Amino acid sequence: MPRVLLLAALAALLGVPGAAANGDPASDVLITQQVFIPFAAPISKSAEEELTKTIEAANERGYTIRVAVIVFSGDLGTAVSLWRHPQAYSKFLGSELAFVYTNRLLISMPAGFGIYRGRRPVAKEQRVLARVRARRTPTELTESTTAAVRALAASEGIELPTISAGGSEWRDRAIIAAAGALLLVILFVPRRWLRRGRGDVR
DSSP: OOOHHHHHHHHHHHHHHHHHHHHHHHHHHHHHHHOOTTTTTTHHHHHHHHHHHHHHHHHHHTTEEEEEOOOSSSGGGGGGGGGGHHHHHHHHHHHHHTTTOSSSEEEEEEEEEEBBBBBSHHHHHHHTTTSSSSOSSSSHHHHHHHHHHHHHHHHTOOOOOOOTTHHHHHHHHHHHHHHHHHHHHHHHHHHHHHHHHHHHHH
């Protein structure tokens, strides 16, 4: 019996680090990256690409910002009590990142936006965000987040380039169309050449 209890205690101890690591998924990602987008959220590739490139452009132009898109309550991990409270979550997440990052942190949820910047005031940013509507579906929320980043940068006189949404989708369609055309050539053109050849022999 004591051996069973000892093994159970060891298993519990081994499980603690994994649980802690998954406590707040956004904090794990934003330590090294500029944007957190939930892995399992049904977000269109074009919307995700547009947001990522917009954030990259903002940082390249001197508007330092990191962003977390929170689509569902499950995206908060153990901080689920902060669901529907984007401003409170921005402070919570900002404090978790404080040892590596202390600049602008934007949170988007279907309930709205939150902005945190350490001890610096964010009243100006909150006024800007109040004019941007956070939409509800995953893809629409991601597009709203892109609009929010652009509006925040513009409030500091930084104009971000327009990202061509759906560029990769158009490229994929073009490749498929080209492959289809090539297949038609392979299937039908040789037959026509053969028919012409036979006609010439006659």
